[in-house]
Amino acid sequence: MPAIQVNTPSATYDITIGSGLLATLRPRIERLNQDKPFRPFVVTSPEIWALWSKKFLASFKVPPTVLFHPAGERYKRMAQVESLAQQLATSGADRDSLLIAFGGGVIGDLTGFLAAIYMRGIRYVQVPTTLLAQVDSSIGGKTGANLAAGKNLIGSFHHPQAVLADTDLLRTLPAAELRAGLQESIKAGIIYDRKLFAYMEKNAAAILAADPKALTHVVAASVRVKADVVSKDEKESGLRMILNFGHTIGHAIESATNYKQLLHGEAVGWGSIAALNVARARNTISEKDTERVTNLILRYGPLSPFKATAQKLVALTSRDKKNRSGIRSFVLPKGIGATSIVRDVTEPELLTATEAMLTLMHQQTGSKKRVS
Numbered sequence: 001m002p003a004i005q006v007n008t009p010s011a012t013y014d015i016t017i018g019s020g021l022l023a024t025l026r027p028r029i030e031r032l033n034q035d036k037p038f039r040p041f042v043v044t045s046p047e048i049w050a051l052w053s054k055k056f057l058a059s060f061k062v063p064p065t066v067l068f069h070p071a072g073e074r075y076k077r078m079a080q081v082e083s084l085a086q087q088l089a090t091s092g093a094d095r096d097s098l099l100i101a102f103g104g105g106v107i108g109d110l111t112g113f114l115a116a117i118y119m120r121g122i123r124y125v126q127v128p129t130t131l132l133a134q135v136d137s138s139i140g141g142k143t144g145a146n147l148a149a150g151k152n153l154i155g156s157f158h159h160p161q162a163v164l165a166d167t168d169l170l171r172t173l174p175a176a177e178l179r180a181g182l183q184e185s186i187k188a189g190i191i192y193d194r195k196l197f198a199y200m201e202k203n204a205a206a207i208l209a210a211d212p213k214a215l216t217h218v219v220a221a222s223v224r225v226k227a228d229v230v231s232k233d234e235k236e237s238g239l240r241m242i243l244n245f246g247h248t249i250g251h252a253i254e255s256a257t258n259y260k261q262l263l264h265g266e267a268v269g270w271g272s273i274a275a276l277n278v279a280r281a282r283n284t285i286s287e288k289d290t291e292r293v294t295n296l297i298l299r300y301g302p303l304s305p306f307k308a309t310a311q312k313l314v315a316l317t318s319r320d321k322k323n324r325s326g327i328r329s330f331v332l333p334k335g336i337g338a339t340s341i342v343r344d345v346t347e348p349e350l351l352t353a354t355e356a357m358l359t360l361m362h363q364q365t366g367s368k369k370r371v372s
Helices: 022-033 046-057 078-090 105-120 131-137 167-172 175-191 194-202 204-208 212-232 239-244 247-256 264-281 287-299 310-319 347-365
Strands: 004-007 012-018 039-044 065-068 097-103 123-128 142-147 150-157 162-166 330-335 338-342
Touching (some): 004 212, 012 212, 022 046, 022 123, 039 105, 046 065, 046 167, 065 078, 078 105, 078 142, 097 105, 105 142, 123 131, 131 175, 150 247, 167 212, 175 204, 175 239, 175 264, 175 338, 194 204, 194 287, 204 212, 247 264, 247 330, 247 347, 264 287, 310 347
Parallel strands (some): 039 097, 097 123
Antiparallel strands (some): 330 338
């Protein structure tokens, strides 16, 4: 499969998707850097390394230095960034060092941020191991960490030299993480690509069964959406904001539950339904399309339930990083494959939409409704 290119004012790089990429990692990095010296450092989790270290190291004559970091959104904090930076310094990392992010979204975000700030910027390569990271978080140069006040409130734009998405890595992905990652692909279809959305409707059984051909099709189509949007709007001044569909309430859900009750993609799924409710109430999307979107999100579930009130979630959206001058920016679908960015969603609207999403969650999961 030909590489998909991201082309922005500050960086141009390829996203390569395919089987067997991991075993050829070292020569690929050498080609990226030509005659420039580099010393590789791998940032990964103990779990990923236990599964894939043998294949990872196959192309390295001298093993790279490995830094371990626990997986999970609650570990994406500045304390962990400082710890990793200290390990780099102790290991003698300098400006010729190159980081390899080998893991899911948390590993990728933290490694990218570490690369952006260590010695004021060093090179890094993304080798995403989860579906969510392959289709979304590894692409576009967004890096960062969470604060107690909210998700991704600290960070920088720092693009990788390349993204190498080895689809073989998805074979060991737990079913829940596969489904969660597919919510980001559904999002890509909703906001930008009707054909991808229709493909996911028609081929749900094969995709959920992790059929290699179907899954590779979804990964490639999702990557094309992200790459095209990022190439047109690198720093999220306009168009790129559509990639945050479902994330305003989704991030609020994660923050309200201390990143412990559900996966990121699951939170995005529930957040997408809340945004859909706002759009339907405004009549910017038809009832038929609303049903199609809701049904597809739930088809790729089950989405884990969580405990939070609508009031709590709406209050947390006031800290969303997309807000401007204290005004919420919200991404709403206009149909399947098209969205708009609005800045006039009122708190009562959002409360009503979030309450409806919570009601659906309780119906779907049998959980008890929480009273504020």
